[in-house]
Amino acid sequence: xxxxxxxxxxxxxxxxxxxTGCHPYKRGSRxxxxxxxxMFAFYGIVLVQVIHAMLVLPFFPIPFAILLGxxxxxxxxxxxx
Numbered sequence: 001x002x003x004x005x006x007x008x009x010x011x012x013x014x015x016x017x018x019x020t021g022c023h024p025y026k027r028g029s030r031x032x033x034x035x036x037x038x039m040f041a042f043y044g045i046v047l048v049q050v051i052h053a054m055l056v057l058p059f060f061p062i063p064f065a066i067l068l069g070x071x072x073x074x075x076x077x078x079x080x081x
Contacts (some may be wrong), residue, residue, distance in 0.1 A: 050066075
């Protein structure tokens with residue numbers, strides 16, 4: 001028995017069709033790979049900036065509070081999936 005909810009129950013008709021000439025999303029396409037590369041480069045830059053900020057900030061409770069908040073965000077995101 002499948003527990004899938006039919007899309008017609010929560011989406012309007014035509015949600016999966018784009019306008020004429022619109023490029024449909026294709027997993028693994030060159031456009032997708034370039035976008036994912038840019039996204040992961042951005043995540044890497046942000047991670048390096050956060051680590052650098054942790055090393056530069058002289059007062060211990062500030063980096064600890066930031067890391068605690070980031071840890072809580074990761075915990076919530078992990079459990080949400």
